[in-house]
Amino acid sequence: MNYADLFRVTMPETALEMAALVVLIVDLGLLRKTALGVRVTVAALLGVAGCGAALWCISLQTGFGLYVDGALVLANGGVVAVAQAGILVLTALTLMLFIGADFTRHAAEYVAVVLMAATGGLLVTSARDLLVIFVGLELLSLGLYILTAFGKKSGKSAEAALKYYLFGGMSAAFLLFGFSYLYGLSGSTNLYWIQYNIAETGTSPLFYVAWILVVAGLGFKVAVVPFHLWAPDTYEGAPAQAAAFIASVSKVASFALLLTISRNLLMPGGPISGQKDVVEHLLRNEYLAWQPLAAILLIVAAASMIVGNLAALVQVSVRRLLAYSAIAHAGYILLGIATQRTYSGQGSTFEFFLGTTGPASLSTNAVFYYLLTYGLTIIGAFGVVAVVEHATGSDRLDSFLGLHKRNPLLAAVLLLLFLSLAGIPPLVGFWAKFNLFAAVLSVNAGPVPFALVALAVAMSAVSLYYYLQVLKRVYVMPAIDETPIKAHPVSMAVLLLIAAAVVVLGCFPALLLGWIGSF
């Protein structure tokens, strides 16, 4: 390793950090006397420029990443590039929604924290070493705690941040505990060596303890049952723009990490090389270890789908509704991560492994497709909630009454986004679901994955009910108050852009699928 390589690999992260510093300098140094609106706009646009610069850096990157002692520490290219590009685009969109917001006077600090949290997200997606992963994750999480607390005028915001912080601290402890077991079992912090060493020696019960701890820690980050309790409170209390960031960017990054860990550390067929009989031996050990690990994820997935969808049915706050629906969506995604072909124990594991690589990359792509489109949609949904909340002072279902009269365009955007979340074709959410479920079944069409896919499809039929509860108030029920709702033109433009993307990507799903597949 040399520092030039390190710089080359972390160029996108560096670009974001530079942008954060520039925002702070410009806002706190040059614009001290200017009006809040101008400061917010300048800060947000600088942040967007930083995201653009980071995107450009990603497009310049070549090679696979940074190696230390022959083991990959920071990856780039491939699906990492997809996830990072997705994180940057979603960050830019949430920053655009910040323009026109007035929940805080600290424009530069807000944008800087968003950018730093996004840096953490980028780091998490590319890291292949437990220590780097943990540092990245903490950078992301600390940013999110601060963002949740940014609504200083609202008591709910402070409460939500405290809850989030306490739960988050505990989950970080779990994760670290699990990581220390992995280190103790394998003598290395690098995912490659951990997998190799564990496969060589065979698994011990401690390995499963470690995995359960890691699942608890990461399950908290992605908000799956039973580690989901923070999500409704945080989504409800945080400023809408911050909630959009938490629901999209943090989710993409955390799921990318979960995917990295399960694909590179646990799922059979990580970077293995050597003599044929050695490989055979290693793979066999890995396959034997993987089944119970996957079972844990599948149980969590099923629980999330059921609890998330059923709990969302009775919500009266739209933000809490979105939080529970996010839990359900996380359940669908986990299904894509956990499913792997079952090895029967007979015949050559190596040949079996060769037969699984194609479908595995298919399901990885499907997971990212789902994550990115979901992130896009949920940002739009929170954008609409932000506008309505700004006008009516509440995010309860009843504050959406008669929205189609008060702002027809906003109502149409909400219609498209919610139908997409419910999975109605030809909107993008439908393709995400279909693509994911088809990938799951092409990996393993056995009875268990099939039953879980059937459960997921049935549960998304349930989800239509609560999305329609909101749309019913928007379009059907009579308005109490018919005064028009004004949205900031930039917010409106962003929301229209997102709605257009949801329709266009839905009508031409090959665009995004092809793009993800091309890496």
Place this chain on the structure above:
Amino acid sequence: MLAWTIYLSFAGALLLALLPNGRNALARWLALAVAVAGLALVVRGFAEGMGQGRITIVDIPWVPSMGIHFMLAADGISRVLILLTGLAAVAGVLFSWNIELRTNEYFAFYLALIGGVYGVFLSFDLFLLFVFYEIAIVPKYFLIAIWGSTRREYAAMKLAIYSFAGSAMVLIGLLAAYTAAGSHSTGLVDLARANFPASFQMWCFPLVFTGFAILAGMWPFHTWAPTGHVGAPTAASMLLAGVVMKLGAYGCLRVGIALFPRGLDPWGFYFIGLGSWRDVFALLAVIGIAYGALVAMVQADFKFVIGYSSVSHMGFVLLGLMTLNQIGVTGAVLQMFSHGIIAGLLFAIVGRIVYERTHTRKLAELESMHLSKRLPFAAVAFVIAGYASIGGPLFSGFWAEMQILIGAWMVRPWWTMAAGVGIVVGVAYTWRAMQKAFFSDAVPSTHTLETEHDHQLAAITWPEVTGVVMLTGVSLLVGIWPRVLLDSIEPAVKTLLAGGVR
């Protein structure tokens, strides 16, 4: 050219959605123009397709990595059903002429629904078919919830949930079939060639068939239909009964029976006298026929009578499908067309012509209004429509139900006998409703307002006359000269039964 029916409908919907509020007359004429243009395209396509098999209209790769094609094609069955859609669309616009509330949005949802229906009937890619099938759900919800009447929000939500649950079952079956066929194509033609193992078909067939049959109003999953029909505004109930229920029946035939024919094979054992899925679904169909008719007998609300009669008549369609012989399935397709026209007519008379003037649908209150004298046009129209509905000769329903009954007799004579009970009761409930609503001599009770009886009912308008004449004419034409449709249906059914859609 037929593909333009879909594009035109969606374009019209988009245009109407963007139209500023308050331009009601413009919105109406625009919707009528789109519907008529669609009908013209359909008639032309129907005439061109006479005597031909399946004609591919469009076939371009849509999602190449998953083998999904944007493939539109039409065979004899599709052509008959899009003809029905075109007619129902025009009639629906005519009977919605008096919508004043949010007119442009109304017609936007209406045309979006029509576009989805055209899409389903023309799709020859299973996936595309499913996409259009789902597109049709959302407009239905809003049409009923916003412009409906009795318990409209409940009715709309119930309908949406039932439809979505049904399509979830279909989606599971679709995913299973796609995976089992090797995940490289979703074309109906390719899937029909896939030769799914019999054990797979045995569970996938009932899943997909039930999923579609929910929308076709199969007993005991029919309960959305009467509430939905009654809650919906007139044109929406015309479309619901007229074409949307046919989407379900069409899916049963085109997907369920054509892709999984061996799912209908005998199980090899008997369970309470049932030996195959075919027996199960035929039994449910027969129960639907008799149950719908019996319940229609005792309804107090005029529109509920028609709503339950739809359940009964759709039972005939499902029974026809389960005969699996040439004459029975042909009858089922003809019944889809025939019921689409006649149910549309009945809902138009009850919901638009009568209700909009009397503001009641209670048969007990209509009894004292002497409508045969005050609304002679409605009375005559209802007599004709009622006669057509009970399957009287000279109208389309006669040929359809007769073919189904013959087909059923050839398989299991008791199916025919049980369905015959439904026909007899059908005569009774139609008669009862006709008598009570139009020809009763009851004296007004003291409860009803005197003024209600003195004031003149609004005159019949031209859109109503046009609509009634058009629908009656079509039913009469098919009744006198059934070959016009049978020439299309028969060869298509023959190919379909001979081996899916190969």
